[in-house]
Amino acid sequence: MKTYHRLFVALVMLGLLSLASCKKTDPVVTPGGTTTTPGSNTITSGTTKSSAKDILGFEFSALTPVVKATIDATAKTITATVPASTDVTKLAPSISLPSKATVSPGSGVAQDFSKVVTYTVSAEDGSMQVYSVTVSKAPATSSVCRVVSIVGTSTTSGSKTTYQVDGQNRLVQEKTENADGNNTLISSNTTIYTYDADGFLTRSVRSYWYATPSNSSLREMTTTYAYQNGRMVKTELVITTVGGTSSSSTTQYEYDTQGNVNKRINTSSAGLQETTTFANGLATAITSNQATYTLNSQGFVTKRVNTNGTSSVYQYNAAGQNTVIENYNASGGKTGYTTYESVDKRLNTPTNPLGFKGHPTTLPATYGNNGLTAKLVNYTIDAAGKETKTNESSWVYQGDSRGNVASYVYTSSFLSGTSMVTGTSTYTYAYEGCQ
Structure with a gap:
């Protein structure tokens, strides 16, 4: 009787191992769009990361009227003229960027624009671009001779x-x-x-x-x-x-x-x-x-x-x-x-x-x-x-x-x-x- 029971258990275990060896392994999708298959060295690339890192818009929306800066995409410079009474030492610009790009200092963060301020834009793929921002005051509206x-x-x-x-x-x-x-x-x-x-x-x-x-x-x-x-x-x-x-x-x-x-x-x-x-x-x-x-x-x-x-x-x-x-x-x-x-x-x-x-x-x-x-x-x-x-x-x-x-x-x-x-x-x- 014991011999028969042991034979039955051995047959069941053999069947389970056979089924496991025939089962297909599902691929694993990782963040970022790449696909890997367990047991394989193959990596299939999905979506390419963006290299866009231009500043698309730069304005001081808190000022009246809103002051929109001029962006020189070739020289990577940004210039703006604000009213003469503006305190340029604590201006917070609104910055428009391509999707998935980031900028430092960040949009909405006050900066001292009494001097040139540099902004670094980082693309999704890790590449970077630096912009120099210069803010000037308009001439005072008080009388001049x-x-x-x-x-x-x-x-x-x-x-x-x-x-x-x-x-x-x-x-x-x-x-x-x-x-x-x-x-x-x-x-x-x-x-x-x-x-x-x-x-x-x-x-x-x-x-x-x-x-x-x-x-x-x-x-x-x-x-x-x-x-x-x-x-x-x-x-x-x-x-x-x-x-x-x-x-x-x-x-x-x-x-x-x-x-x-x-x-x-x-x-x-x-x-x-x-x-x-x-x-x-x-x-x-x-x-x-x-x-x-x-x-x-x-x-x-x-x-x-x-x-x-x-x-x-x-x-x-x-x-x-x-x-x-x-x-x-x-x-x-x-x-x-x-x-x-x-x-x-x-x-x-x-x-x-x-x-x-x-x-x-x-x-x-x-x-x-x-x-x-x-x-x-x-x-x-x-x-x-x-x-x-x-x-x-x-x-x-x-x-x-x-x-x-x-x-x-x-x-x-x-x-x-x-x-x-x-x-x-x-x-x-x-x-x-x-x-």
Whole structure:
């Protein structure tokens, strides 16, 4: 009996082992989408992890109105301009990211934006990208000392130039019209300035009458401005006439690591290609396809020789002010010259006291530190060597206690036939916001 029982148990155990060996093993799915099979070294890959790590949006939603920053996806920089009264030491930005990406510091976490703040975005696959964030304050809306109008009067006519600013004291319009309201020729002598959401000047349009001895025509001068990393890098000027003909010119700026302009490149539709290089606050060289330039140790042009052989020679005084320009023909004969006198005392004319955001604050002069001109006289010299004065202009300025121009008297004489005809005008400045 015991033998039979043992045989029965052995048969049952053998059957169970047989069934177990025939059972299929289910695969195991691990987090992240990979699949492994027990007893096997095979790993099957599922969904690829995302490498997206761009900042898609950056704004200060707690401010009124909401301030949306500008994101440069190429330079990996973010810039924003907030109201002048904003406490930038504890601003909390709202940051938009791709799905499954994270950022440090986090969205909604207050930061001190009185200095540049860096943000690191981490993608799902572990790769990272760093962004630099710069926050600027808009100019204060309190009054600044500025010119609001310049009124000119003479014995025969007069003019009035007005300057209009917006709530942030940015220049938005400059207009010149006849003081008597008869604006037949200069009613459209108006410049309109346009800014983007960050306060950068993007466009200026000047409409004006261009007069010649035979006729006059309305022209439009449009300048567009481009910026990179908060600095102006390019301007493009297009001049269009009523008939539709136009000309254009472009100026590009390059900067050193301190933010100073070290190169200026000028091109035009007329074929000009000219590059001026700067170092240590001075112009060091000018190369052009239309002329050859010689510069002195002050960085000022002392001679220009054009490709047609004509030339001009420039002289300066000890203060670096231009005093004489002499003109020569291709044979070397002197054809005329102009003498200059400048105002000794530096007087201000704050028509745009805040300047334009992102524009070079200083750009070294290449033709002298002239300031306001006090006197200018033109002479011509004929083939026989006879010298004739063709024009003489003078400016006599009166300053106020703040060092601004209060008024000036402009006297101009020009040759008509064999005699000089003289006219005088007085220009008076009106200010606001000055203490």
